Amino acid sequence: MTLKRKYQLLLFSVVISVPLSLFAINFIMVIIYRLIDPAERVPFHESFAYPTMMAAFCLSFFLLSFLFSKSIHSLLRKVNKLNETVRNLASSEQLPSKLEISKKDEIGELIQSVNLLIDRTAYRELELRQQEEMKKELLQKLQHDINTPLTALRLQLFYLESQYPDQDPLFESLYKQIHYISELTTGLNVQSGETLENSYLLTHDIVVGDLLNSMVTKWSYLYNVQGIELVYHANHHSLIWTSNELWLQRLFDNVFQNTLKHSKAAKLEVKIENQVVSLCDNGAGFDDSQAQNGLGLKIIHDVARLLHLDYDLQSNQNGTSFYFKSQKPLPIKEK
Structure with a gap:
């Protein structure tokens, strides 16, 4: 029910409930008065029933105000939240x-928009x-790759300097140029991470479940x-890959992007089972013979090979599934 409809009904209830409550209380008090005093020896307006009726009137007004204000307070709480x-x-x-969406009204739609934000x-x-x-990792690798030959070049210049002592100004200039190149590597501004493809990899132990959880959060x-x-089907274990x-x-970004753009799926399930990471959608699938034509699928294949992962792709009219398993997984650790 929309807020407009809800508060129209609330206003109508206020208009109807006030006279109805007055009539009902008056009717009940008259009946009680006649049951107690059938002969009506004391006029109604002078009997105990009259002040009792007025007190009931006031109580009913306070009760109706409280009930109707509850709805307003509920709306204000949601707005404040x-x-x-x-x-x-x-x-x-x-x-x-x-935020939890309790009702499908304008406030519920607003809450959904905030959740989307x-x-x-x-x-x-x-x-x-x-x-x-x-960028940080690429910069560190570039610094290492550049400083290594610079160090070798310094050693060679040191050797040549001892052989040709009369060329000190030339060697001093070369040392300055080497120092300048070394300083430039410290202030490099990395423009793209695509060149990581050509550099070596630094590996360490990774909790795959935590990584997948952050990826699902990012792509949700x-x-x-x-x-x-x-x-994302989380479990009670932590699969660790080096x-x-x-x-x-x-x-995993390429898998999520492939499903998002090309699968025409309504659902993607991510889970870890038997040391295998699987990402399965219920989309239209594609022809396995043309699987390597897509750039995203080629990147997935190449990166899986680079990281020494066993990679399996299955696709049919019921959906597409990606399976990854480390060739040398660490033991599963109980949380």
Whole structure:
């Protein structure tokens, strides 16, 4: 029921309930008076029934006011909660929790819009955080890759300097140029993370469940916008892979993006079962013989091979499923 309809009915109830309550109380008090004093020896307006009736009138007014004000207070509580959530979203570093939608009215639609805003903010923050981490890692690798030959070049110059002591000004200039190049690597502004493809990987232990949870949080906004249900089946175990977190994120990002743009699905289920990570949708599927034609699927295949993951793709008219399993997984740890 819409708010307009609800408060129209509330106003109508106020208009009807007041005279009805007056009539009902008057009728009941008259009956009680006649049962107690059938002969009516004392006039009604001079009997105990009259002040009792007036007190009942006042009590009924207070009761009706209380009941009708409950609806107004309920609306104000929801508005204040929305106001507090939006302010926390704008000012707090931590994202607020989603609000529960109790009724499908204008306030419920507004709550749904605020929840959508929370999802979008979470998506943008996680996306920016991931990009910053990728840039930071790429910068560290570039610094290492550049400083290694510079160190070798310094050693060679040191050797040549001892062989040609009369060329000190030349060697001093070369040392300055080497120092300048080294300083430039410290202030590099990384424009893109795509060049990570050509660099080596730094690996460490990764809790796959936590990573997938953050990925689902990031993509839930876009899936909600497209009307696709995104379900993550969390379990009571932590699957640990020795891998590179940024590249794992890129791998799963391509799966989520492929499902979002091409699957025509209504639902995507993400789960971990028997040390296998599966992402299954109920979309239209595609021809397996043309699976490698898509750029996203090629990236998924290449990254899975780079991270030493066993990768299986299954697709038919009932949907598409991606399965990933580490070739050397660590034991599952009980939480």
